[in-house]
Amino acid sequence: MSDSIILGIESSCDDTSAAVIRGNKILSNIAANQEIHNEYGGVVPELASRAHQQNIIPVVQKSVRKANIQQKDICAVGFTRGPGLLGSLLVGTSFAKSLAMSLQVPLIEVNHLQAHILAHFIDDANLMPPKFPFLCLTVSGGHTMIVLVRDYFDMEIIGKTIDDAAGEAFDKIGKIFDLDYPAGPIVDRLAKEGNSSAFQFSKPRIDNYNYSFSGVKTSVLYFIQKEIHKNPDFIKENLRDLCASVQKTIVEILMHKLEKAANDLQVNEIAIAGGVSANSGLRQAMKDRAEKLGWNIYIPKFEYTTDNAAMIAMVAKLKFDRGEFADLSVSATARYDIEESFKKNSQILD
Template sequence: MNKSIILGIESSCDDTSAAIIKGNSILSNIAASQKIHLEYGGVVPELASRAHQQNIIPVVHQALTKANIQQNEIQAIGFTRGPGLLGSLLVGTSFAKSLAMSLDVPLIEVNHLQAHILAHFIEDANPTPPKFPFLCLTVSGGHTLIVLVKDYFDMEIIGKTIDDAAGEAFDKIGKVFELDYPAGPIIDRLAKEGNENAFEFSKPKLQGYDYSFSGVKTSVLYFIQKEIKKNPNFITENINNLCASVQKNIIDILLNKLKKAAEDYKISEIAISGGVSANSQLRESLKKLCLQKKWNYYIPKFEYTTDNAAMIAMVAKLKFDKKEFTDIRTTATAKYNL
């Protein structure tokens, strides 16, 4: 069987990434991250798009070299059309369009959120891919969603955050704890040495499957302000316990809604995706919940959790098989619904 060779390009936020997929197998998955945002405690859109312009040619070149693929072997180019930062998306979109025209190959637009979910179908993402229908908790710095996945391109959002995303909450709370950006991985690491029951923070009381994290953030901020008045060294002396308690709180909120959705929809195939799905405690807690409920769980390899071009290439491959190509006049979009 002739397996298609596709180049995937991802530039939705601050990682420039390129990947080569052959069939469902990833031959290379290269990413250049931008350290400059550390100084600002968050992604600066203007700086991000400039860095993409510098990184995109070397990253694509590296992806081709590592995969041992020549440009003329590429059969299609998949790119992130949205959602994301418009300036960043424009760089990837413009590059993909130019390269597709020069190689005379089809162009395939990809929804970034759909790609996070369909990363589960990359050959080495899981021992076996999820079976339809499945529920996917898609959780990152910009998004927190529960998605009912009926087929590759038949997805329904049944729960979403009404304010902050979970990853955003980790980063904003990290700022209160005076941790570097991005704070999520640091909180995960420090929490391993802490007692998750040391402190209690508020949990939102929302109906249905929607999330809210702004109340958690406010509850942590007020608690810290009160404790610092009594002891100026409170954060330093309690950082591990604080991280463990906050992490438990956020994960409990995430999984309680996911559990409710799975029970209500009678679905026993449960997946997670997105940058926050790299969190070690979330992975452990999901495993524990699914073993207890006798559900099948799907946790992708670390390299397919953060923003990466392998997931873009995977969706492009599925669309290529259906001959679902994009007009060269297409434009990037900051908002792009599933």
């Protein structure tokens, strides 16, 4: 079973992606980006679903071709069932169902957030995969959570954002700075050239291991409004320092709760996942904590941080090995409750 060839399809937001995996080795990982959303300052769901319809066949064909296989070699088709934009998910789900039916192979549904976490088990994601149990800070444009991972499908969310996600905060603050969408990578790039101690922004006091980022956004907004009133060119003259200070604030909020969880639970295997795990400030903070606190850290390759089909294929492979297949009546869902998914997987293990 470990050498089974599985196709993974990801279409949860605005990237159409397909990947082929054999065992834990990725043979291909192809993505088509949708730059049309940049001019709107955010993803437009209807435009995203239309672009997925145009992209999905060529992306799958290219992925199969790059993997140097034929469609008849595929043993199963995995796809993102949710969470995500419903229209985008429907395109990937419908295509996956049709392809699995035509090839007469099993269909495997995947939770997008579980896939981000389990991407660490792709052969070349890290020098070595995390050891169980480990904590995974899963942080993206839509989600921010700390997950205790006891096994591949035995996970518990111990903390999550009560409002904005960290990636969402980066993008919204970037909009205040009049940066293009998505602003997160631009803030990261400019932050490298700025003074991270130039400005101070408020940090929330939230119970347990939960997060909040809406207050940071509000703090930045009020600060900018006050400074622009005194100097209309304030943002332009201080952009790099502003980006560096914002990035430092968000990273410190993320790391404070992660460090608390690791200390309380006495876990020193620590991973990050999701689009914001590509952030250089967060990566450096992980390395600093590893040196200071003796953590064993796991930071995935950049190509496995953003939405990609390789992570979908990885989870599909794990589910294939234990015979966990979906019925052709399965439907996409925008709000795929990850905690319910964890419970379902645990019941199957039992």
